[in-house]
Amino acid sequence: MSTIVLGISAFYHDSAAAIVRDGEIVACAQEERFSRKKHDPRFPHSAINYCLEEAYIEPAELDAVVFYDNPLLTWDRVVKSCMAGGENSFEQFGKACRSVLGVKMWVQDKVRQTIGSLGKAGRLLFAEHHKAHAASAFYPSPFQRAAVVTLDGVGEWETTTLGMGADNGIEIYKVINYPHSIGLLYSAFTQYCGFKVNSGEYKLMGLAPYGEPTYYTTIRDELIDIKDDGSYRLNTAYLGYLDSLSMTNDNFHRLFGGKPRQPESRITRREMDLAASIQKVVEEVVLRLASHARKETGCSSLVMAGGVALNCVANGELLSKKIFEEIWIQPASGDAGGALGAALLATHVYFGLHRPANDGNRDRQKGSYLGPAYGSAEVEAFLQSRGYPYERITDPDNRARVIAEALAEGKVIGYFQGRMEFGPRALGSRSIIGDPRHPDMLSRVNMKIKFREPFRPLAPSVLLEHVSDYFELEIESPYMLLTAPVREERRIPVDPHAAPEAEGVHGIIRQIRSDIPAVTHVDYSARVHTVHDRQAPEYHRVIEAFRSLTGCAVVVNTSFNVRSEPIVCSPRDAYTCFMRTGIDMLVLEDFLLRREEQPPLPASDEWRNDYEPD
Amino acid sequence: MSPTDDSIADDLIKHVFFDGLMPLAAKLRLDVARTPLIEDSKEQDTYFQRKANQSASPEDFEAVTYQSVEELKQQLRDLWEKQGFSELAELAPTFARIAELLRPTEKQDEEVSPFLYVMF
Numbered sequence: 001m002s003t004i005v006l007g008i009s010a011f012y013h014d015s016a017a018a019i020v021r022d023g024e025i026v027a028c029a030q031e032e033r034f035s036r037k038k039h040d041p042r043f044p045h046s047a048i049n050y051c052l053e054e055a056y057i058e059p060a061e062l063d064a065v066v067f068y069d070n071p072l073l074t075w076d077r078v079v080k081s082c083m084a085g086g087e088n089s090f091e092q093f094g095k096a097c098r099s100v101l102g103v104k105m106w107v108q109d110k111v112r113q114t115i116g117s118l119g120k121a122g123r124l125l126f127a128e129h130h131k132a133h134a135a136s137a138f139y140p141s142p143f144q145r146a147a148v149v150t151l152d153g154v155g156e157w158e159t160t161t162l163g164m165g166a167d168n169g170i171e172i173y174k175v176i177n178y179p180h181s182i183g184l185l186y187s188a189f190t191q192y193c194g195f196k197v198n199s200g201e202y203k204l205m206g207l208a209p210y211g212e213p214t215y216y217t218t219i220r221d222e223l224i225d226i227k228d229d230g231s232y233r234l235n236t237a238y239l240g241y242l243d244s245l246s247m248t249n250d251n252f253h254r255l256f257g258g259k260p261r262q263p264e265s266r267i268t269r270r271e272m273d274l275a276a277s278i279q280k281v282v283e284e285v286v287l288r289l290a291s292h293a294r295k296e297t298g299c300s301s302l303v304m305a306g307g308v309a310l311n312c313v314a315n316g317e318l319l320s321k322k323i324f325e326e327i328w329i330q331p332a333s334g335d336a337g338g339a340l341g342a343a344l345l346a347t348h349v350y351f352g353l354h355r356p357a358n359d360g361n362r363d364r365q366k367g368s369y370l371g372p373a374y375g376s377a378e379v380e381a382f383l384q385s386r387g388y389p390y391e392r393i394t395d396p397d398n399r400a401r402v403i404a405e406a407l408a409e410g411k412v413i414g415y416f417q418g419r420m421e422f423g424p425r426a427l428g429s430r431s432i433i434g435d436p437r438h439p440d441m442l443s444r445v446n447m448k449i450k451f452r453e454p455f456r457p458l459a460p461s462v463l464l465e466h467v468s469d470y471f472e473l474e475i476e477s478p479y480m481l482l483t484a485p486v487r488e489e490r491r492i493p494v495d496p497h498a499a500p501e502a503e504g505v506h507g508i509i510r511q512i513r514s515d516i517p518a519v520t521h522v523d524y525s526a527r528v529h530t531v532h533d534r535q536a537p538e539y540h541r542v543i544e545a546f547r548s549l550t551g552c553a554v555v556v557n558t559s560f561n562v563r564s565e566p567i568v569c570s571p572r573d574a575y576t577c578f579m580r581t582g583i584d585m586l587v588l589e590d591f592l593l594r595r596e597e598q599p600p601l602p603a604s605d606e607w608r609n610d611y612e613p614d
Numbered sequence: 615m616s617p618t619d620d621s622i623a624d625d626l627i628k629h630v631f632f633d634g635l636m637p638l639a640a641k642l643r644l645d646v647a648r649t650p651l652i653e654d655s656k657e658q659d660t661y662f663q664r665k666a667n668q669s670a671s672p673e674d675f676e677a678v679t680y681q682s683v684e685e686l687k688q689q690l691r692d693l694w695e696k697q698g699f700s701e702l703a704e705l706a707p708t709f710a711r712i713a714e715l716l717r718p719t720e721k722q723d724e725e726v727s728p729f730l731y732v733m734f
Contacts (some may be wrong), residue, residue, distance in 0.1 A: 091705060
């Protein structure tokens with residue numbers, strides 16, 4: 001008899017569902033992909049329904065349903081935080097009453113309403129937030145034994161944990177509790193630099209190489225004390241989140257020279273330098289924590305999760321320091337991954353199942369291709385019902401050749417095939433791809449396709465067997481969670497003073513830095529995605545065809561969406577995004593659609609109002 | 615949740631905050647050992663705290679057991695009594711009542727504050 005567990009994360013940000021059968025991940029998806037509301041925090045009805053369909057089971061067949069958070073402990077933290085904040089925190093308390101007492105406390109009502117069952121356990125199970133993160137990092141990893149580090153904004157109370165996973169079990173030894181949170185500190189800088197909390201952190205990381213860490217000393221002297229073991233304390237006098245609805249306060253603003261940057265306004269030297277400074281602090285915390293974890297556990301492998309583990313620049317630093325022999329990071333490291341972690345934790349701890357055998361030392365995340373796929377018949381039915389012209393090429397080699405030719409002509413392609421990725425990164429299933437050799441590809445993708453900030457870098461997908469031809473990286477990076485330098489011999493030196501100060505980031509972006517300029521960031525780094533022929537055969541075939549044609553084993557890979565929109569999920573989402581943007585060609589499984597052949601969409605920019613700026 | 619329930623909940627929220635939590639906060643500030651979120655000294659070697667229940671165990675998953683408002687009230691009470699916060703435990707009935715008033719009905723889609731989901 002199988003043991004089937006449904007894990008759910010909800011009511012923070014990035015709600016998600018995951019189903020695990022006998023320890024094997026069957027399906028995972030974030031609600032935002034179905035609801036089309038980015039970072040959707042609401043109960044993940046659609047994601048749950050998808051997971052049940054993918055697992056081909058009825059809700060009553062579930063052995064258990066497990067939620068990734070303990071709402072009682074969360075309420076404990078809310079109450080005490082508001083007490084510490086004093087009367088100023090009343091507004092915060094009022095909102096928390098509605099969100100926690102009024103919504104989160106009743107999560108089992110939502111489960112019953114959605115699926116009519118609480119599984120054979122007959123009750124909703126609850127995992128602790130950081131244990132769920134730890135589980136999402138350890139159980140899918142290739143390791144039998146590993147140090148575990150989790151870092152995020154906050155769970156119930158914990159913000160940072162250190163422990164170990166071994167065989168079936170997980171232990172957390174040491175914790176740092178709210179309000180001391182490297183994740184919330186980073187979010188404070190995110191908001192201060194004019195980006196949105198819980199979606200803008202990635203942008204702050206991308207901005208950092210444009211600046212100098214001139215505020216590092218100020219941050220270390222005034223905001224955070226970091227011990228040798230990586231533990232830290234924040235000076236909460238500078239942080240607004242204890243007693244207000246803002247991450248920062250007047251003390252913070254005075255410290256850094258004025259009011260926060262207004263969203264969408266011009267990015268100045270101050271923001272670039274703040275980004276660089278806080279990035280340096282995060283890296284310091286991560287490196288010290290990792291060193292301490294190595295000493296404490298004696299493990300040669302490290303696994304990580306929690307939203308801060310998505311900081312791929314810090315991860316790249318960690319890798320380069322060789323504190324651990326091997327590192328594995330959960331691709332859905334944010335709260336979405338908590339659903340998966342909760343399901344895995346329940347499987348191995350509550351039900352006591354042993355971890356399944358590991359095939360060839362690969363991880364168990366299945367490339368993170370864990371969401372819905374659409375068969376050719378479905379795609380064809382969609383296209384024919386709308387009358388959209390297409391060419392069908394069923395032979396995979398021929399199709400790859402046609403796509404590669406289009407790429408080599410400078411076309412930008414919306415590439416949709418196979419199961420959707422789980423986690424924030426597109427990995428060749430729901431990707432926009434292009435030729436990285438074109439000097440204008442970066443600005444074209446940012447301005448005319450993604451409609452996003454010009455400083456945002458693009459990432460490379462590279463054939464695994466050629467990764468070290470292009471990047472200073474000897475290992476796989478299948479989930480785009482590591483940055484690595486572009487190889488020295490490919491770099492083109494630039495004069496840092498040649499970019500006029502008045503142009504800000506625009507002047508810096510226009511400088512060509514390598515022979516793959518579109519994916520070379522201003523500091524010569526790249527957020528590398530290695531493509532393995534067994535894990536992503538179709539995507540590998542396309543890049544190999546491109547390499548045969550051009551000699552270049554790299555393509556630009558950015559997520560298939562516009563700014564503020566979730567990554568596309570269905571063929572309809574993909575077609576809509578294709579037609580609303582400057583994408584030249586759309587690949588939907590074995591169907592190719594050329595822009596010039598398509599009927600025009602109704603001329604309107606109002607669709608942009610559907611998406612709240614992120 | 616009806617508009618009446620919403621209004622009653624608003625009143626209770628104000629009451630529990632200003633008449634319950636704030637006086638308690640003032641009182642606890644006098645008792646350094648029990649004050650929540652008090653700053654530690656920079657003289658320590660570490661800021662880590664040892665976790666109480668280190669191993670993940672089957673019992674962890676059943677720590678939350680309430681099915682009704684009454685059971686929620688009891689679990690909150692038990693939680694704070696165990697921590698030695700008996701004054702907070704006395705507020706458990708009010709929190710449970712607020713939770714009851716704000717409990718979503720079947721047809722209602724939950725309102726999750728776009729800010730609150732940052733941290734709560």
